[in-house]
Amino acid sequence: MARRQFYRFRIHAGNQFRPWQLGRQSNPPPKTELAEILAEPTEEPGNGTVSNNAEREAIAQSATFADRPNGTQKVTKDEAVQPAANLADPQGPEAIPTDSPLLEPRRKRGWSWSLVWLSVVLVCGGTGAMALVWLTMLPPPPNCQQISPLAADAERLYCAQQAAQSGELKQLIASVELVKHWSTEHPLYSSAQSSLAEWSRGLLAIANQKIGQNQLEAAVEIAQKIPPSSPLYQDAQAEISAWQQDWNQGEKIYGQAQAAIKAQKWQEAWKQSQALAGLTNEHWRQRVTALRQQIAVERLAWQQLQRAENLAQANTPEDLSAAIALLPKITPKTHAKTIAETKKVTWSKDLLKLAAAQLKQQQWESAIAIAEKVPPGVSVLAEAQDLIRLSRAYQAAALGKVPGKPLHEQLWSLVTALEVLRQIEPGRPLYKTAQAQRERWEMQRQDLVNLQFAHTLANLGQVPALRLAIDQAKLVVPGRPQRLQAQTWIAHWQKEIQRVEDRPYLAQAQQLAKVGTVSSLRQAIAAASQIAQGRALRIDAQTAIATWKRQIQVVEDQPFLDQARTLANQGNLGKAIEVAGQIRSGRALYQEAQDAIYDWAAQIQIAEDRPILNEAYGLASQGNLSQAINVAAQISYGRALYGEAQGAIANWSAERDAILAAREAEARQAAQDQQAAPAETPAETPAEAPATDDPEPEADPSGAAEPTYSGEPEPPTDSAPSE
Secondary structure (H helix, E strand, C coil): HHHHHHHHHHHHHCCCCCHHHHHHCCCCCCCCCCHHHHCCCCCCCCCCCCCHHHHHHHHHHHHHHHHCCCCCCCCCCHHHHHHHHHHCCCCCCCCCCCCCCCCHHHHHHHHHHHHHHHHHHHHHHHHHHHHHHHHHCCCCCCHHHHHHCCCCCHHHHHHHHHHCCCCHHHHHHHHHHHHCCCCCCCHHHCCCCCCCHHHHHHHHHHHHHHCCCCCHHHHHHHHHHCCCCCCCCCHHHHHHHHHHHHHHHHHHHHHHHHHHHHHHCHHHHHHHHHHCCCCCHHHHHHHHHHHHHHHHHHHHHHHHHHHHHHHHHHHHHHHHHHHHHHHHHHHCCCHHHHHHHHHHHHHHHHHHHHHHHHHHHHCHHHHHHCCCCCCCCCCCHHHHHHHHHHHHHHHHHCCCCCCCCCCCHHHHHHHHHHHHHHCCCCCCCCCHHHHHHHHHHHHHHHHHHHHHHHHHHCCCCCHHHHHHHHHHHHHCCCCCCHHHHHHHHHHHHHHHHHHHHHHHHEEEEEHHCCCCCHHHHHHHHHHHCCCCCCCCCCHHHHHHHHHHHHHHHHHHHHHHHHHHHHHHCCCCHHHHHHHHHHCCCCCCHHHHHHHHHHHHHHHHHHHHHHHHHHHHHHHHCCCCCHHHHHHHHCCCCCCCCCHHHHHHHHHHHHHHHHHHHHHHHHHHHHHHHHHHHHCCCCCCCCCCCCCCCCCEEEEEEEECECCCCCCCCCCCCCEEEEC
């Protein structure tokens, strides 16, 4: 828009300058003789006089004008009449011959003036065309980065409009300062006023932002930058007055609202916020939201405190922790915050009581979890930390009592527990409890040292060392903390002595079994049987004996199974089944033999039943579905092809049912058509056989009736319908 206005100004300014008007300021050119602008007279052949009276009169007037001084062009009445009288008589004394030398220069001067005027017309036309092209051609926009102070107002206005588009306060003020003194006679006044209104709105917007930022003086200063020449000047002055008035009134209302909040008079505080919202000052209107939020925060603080108290009444770790977690959410510097700090200490003590109860029940993890819920910054935090240390000490000591854990790890766990107890300083509420437990764990540590020494001796693996280890473990007398563990290790080492004593018998048996013959296996079984019941290696010996007995059975029964497979490969399946059946139940190869027998029996059944099933397939392909079903039903349950036969029967039954359904539909349609047709003479057409739901039965050539299929063969029923 700014560029368009700039171009409009250039065109407007150009219209004020017309080069061809410069001639009006000079004197008009002197008028020439009339004979010089007239056309040449025409001559008649053989006659040297003027052809008509009009020409002669013009020549006479020209001569008369030529005798006058320059600038005198007025013709008197007598002078105008006299030439006419002279020209009326062509033979008069003043008649001028046409071939007179007086007329020859005048003819040449007439052509010269015509050329002069033609040149003037061409020059003026070309100048006008060039001016029109110059006026309609858009000039390039000015470079606002290097604008000269002497630049045209249009260029400066254009650059001011471009700079004001940034919306920055400095640019807006500079743009306003540029055009605020332009008068109404200025060619760009209309465009400048439009831009000035827009810039004034921008300044008012920034001033309103300052009001919202609690900067009344800055807002007034910015609004006063709007000059009286701006269309928004009155609006700006009204805004300034309203700001100052509302500011004073807003301070009073805001103070009353704060007093109501302190007194917990929520309705009164809300009423004052509504009064504050009625002010026109944007700052106080923006403070309404903050004030109402403050009212809401104060009310919420009391509500949260009440909610926390309701939760704490359950007196469970979760509820107490949730109640304490609500307290930090209460906004600081509120009245409810002071009461919340007192409640925090009370509820933290309740958590410690619950944690101590879990500690007595040996629920270490639970006690630690509850004690950790005590928030930081309360007076009972140190006591909660001691309770956590005591719980961790119990937990570490308990980890050392896990069955099967190495002695050195048990000893390390106990040392860790003792170290944790030492962190509880004298004078703490839990110091006496920690000291009592510390004495007991010291005794347990001494027992673990004795057991660790005994365990080191037992690792030698020799019978004398094992007996010394047992004697060392017996030092843990009844009543000591590690008495049960000592007895467990003593039993283990006694078993280890038995293993050392019986291992030679088992090794001898395993060596005999490596031969693999029946006699060597029997000798191995006899050697392993020397390990008496109740000894440590008794189970290993019995396991080896069972394995060797199985090997003997394989050696004895493998010839029967090999012979049966040979017969089966020769096609004598029945004989193969008979030979494999000699392997009795419970023998090592019994299951393998039974699997082979099952396969061979299936082959026999397939060979017997395949012709029957093929016959059924043939009947079905011919359309005799009922006969095909009867034939396939001969394959009884449990046979190898029973599943295939039953699948085919199901398909054929479905196909037959579809055919019967189609016939029934055709019969019903025919009956409906016959009822809808008009009555005719019975003699004209023979009566058709009525349609029935049952199709005409088809004779079974084999004489067998169609069975009703239900997954297994059933007794035959009525004959099947024709397909």
